[in-house]
Amino acid sequence: xxxxxxxxxxxxxxxxxxxxxxxxxxxxxxxxxxxxxxxxxxxxxxxxxxxxxxxxxxxxxxxxxxxxxxxxxxxxxxxxxxxxxxxxxxxxxxxxxxxxxxxxxxxxxxxxxxxxxxxxxxxxxxxxxxxxxxxxxxxxxxxxxxxxxxxxxxxxxxxxxxxxxxxxxxxxxxxxxxxxxxxxxxxxxxxxxxxxxxxxxxxxxxxxxxxxxxxxxxxxxxxxxxxxxxxxxxxxxxxxxxxxxxxxxxxxxxxxxxxxxxxxxxxxxxxxxxxxxxxxxxxxxxxxxxxxxxxxxxxxxxxxxxxxxxxxxxxxxxxxxxxxxxxxxxxxxxxxxxxxxxxxxxxxxxxxxxxxxxxxxxxxxxxxxxxxxxxxxxxxxxxxxxxxx
Numbered sequence: 001x002x003x004x005x006x007x008x009x010x011x012x013x014x015x016x017x018x019x020x021x022x023x024x025x026x027x028x029x030x031x032x033x034x035x036x037x038x039x040x041x042x043x044x045x046x047x048x049x050x051x052x053x054x055x056x057x058x059x060x061x062x063x064x065x066x067x068x069x070x071x072x073x074x075x076x077x078x079x080x081x082x083x084x085x086x087x088x089x090x091x092x093x094x095x096x097x098x099x100x101x102x103x104x105x106x107x108x109x110x111x112x113x114x115x116x117x118x119x120x121x122x123x124x125x126x127x128x129x130x131x132x133x134x135x136x137x138x139x140x141x142x143x144x145x146x147x148x149x150x151x152x153x154x155x156x157x158x159x160x161x162x163x164x165x166x167x168x169x170x171x172x173x174x175x176x177x178x179x180x181x182x183x184x185x186x187x188x189x190x191x192x193x194x195x196x197x198x199x200x201x202x203x204x205x206x207x208x209x210x211x212x213x214x215x216x217x218x219x220x221x222x223x224x225x226x227x228x229x230x231x232x233x234x235x236x237x238x239x240x241x242x243x244x245x246x247x248x249x250x251x252x253x254x255x256x257x258x259x260x261x262x263x264x265x266x267x268x269x270x271x272x273x274x275x276x277x278x279x280x281x282x283x284x285x286x287x288x289x290x291x292x293x294x295x296x297x298x299x300x301x302x303x304x305x306x307x308x309x310x311x312x313x314x315x316x317x318x319x320x321x322x323x324x325x326x327x328x329x330x331x332x333x334x335x336x337x338x339x340x341x342x343x344x345x346x347x348x349x350x351x352x353x354x355x356x357x358x359x360x361x362x363x364x365x366x367x368x369x370x371x372x373x374x375x376x377x378x379x380x381x382x383x384x385x386x387x388x389x
Contacts, residue, residue, distance in 0.1 A: 025201035028055035029080040030214060033207070037217035037226070038071045045076075057216070072218045074225050074243055082241050083214075086229065087207060088189055114170055121163035128156035218243065253285045253298060261295060263347045265304050267316060267354065270295040276351045315357055322355045326365075341365055 024031070026045065034043040036059040043057045057079065059071035131153035138146050192198065215228040219240075227239040257277060264273045270292035277290040284294060299306050322342075323330045336342035337353060341364050344353040359365065 034216045037215045117167045124159040124163045131156040317355045
């Protein structure tokens with residue numbers, strides 16, 4: 001134990017040359033665990049980005065000592081989750097096996113307890129039977145001995161009742177025990193790993209119990225980070241993780257939203273597009289709602305030509321324009337669409353209706369019966385609130 005404590009203290013020591021550093025928390029999962037595949041030195045952790053605080057792994061010892069270019073630099077935003085998934089993939093089979101073994105041991109323990117309770121009940125019944133025979137063989141005239149034997153018999157009977165109650169309770173507990181779900185262990189492990197209640201230091205310590213070292217390299221042509229994991233058991237595995245390009249981040253606009261903007265930009269204004277995206281429940285890359293200004297900014301970045309009213313030749317009309325041309329309300333136009341009398345087109349579901357101007361001149365549209373006033377149901381037994389009027 002003394003030698004184990006000394007080795008643990010040596011590992012936790014700060015500034016020791018070589019070796020894996022202990023997990024001290026922070027925001028980087030692989031801090032003190034990565035080794036440069038080019039120079040053999042440990043990669044350090046720097047915090048940068050906008051806003052600042054995003055961890056990056058960097059091999060800059062050669063730059064500090066010899067003023068040479070850094071060996072490599074890559075962010076932790078994709079590296080850490082990939083290592084976490086690899087850890088869960090490696091641990092899950094062992095966790096399931098350990099859970100099954102623990103369940104078998106628990107059931108064996110329950111069976112052993114049942115057997116002990118049954119033996120106690122058997123012994124209590126024997127002692128009760130023996131006490132009964134002694135009481136029956138006693139001379140009734142000897143009241144002192146008879147009273148003692150009677151008390152012993154009653155005590156033995158109470159012990160039998162207690163053992164029977166304990167056995168029945170043990171059987172009820174066994175029947176009420178739920179069947180363990182070993183298939184859900186993988187989900188439970190992933191949930192526990194990502195839980196906000198688990199700090200980074202705990203994750204780092206768990207990682208160091210499974211991994212000896214991780215060799216890192218960067219393939220600049222393929223733009224991939226190559227990680228070679230040395231496991232405690234002597235096995236090796238390799239991960240290739242795509243390195244993001246400059247300016248690429250995890251807050252980009254979803255492709256589905258871009259497709260909708262491209263399809264609607266030639267016929268609809270930015271305000272209409274923003275309203276459609278909000279009705280569909282889509283959000284920006286930063287998780288915000290859409291506005292006309294954000295749609296216009298996105299069109300400018302992606303060079304998507306926008307809607308201009310001067311380019312409209314009158315072939316397609318909006319629902320409001322169609323109602324104005326027919327001289328009716330928008331509610332009536334919606335009724336025509338709902339009844340299937342007036343055909344429309346939509347770029348995507350929940351998008352505004354597009355109505356062809358020539359369809360408004362059809363006879364079934366112009367001759368569609370108009371609704372005359374609100375529909376009221378007259379009840380025969382209903383009394384008037386104002387009988388004198």
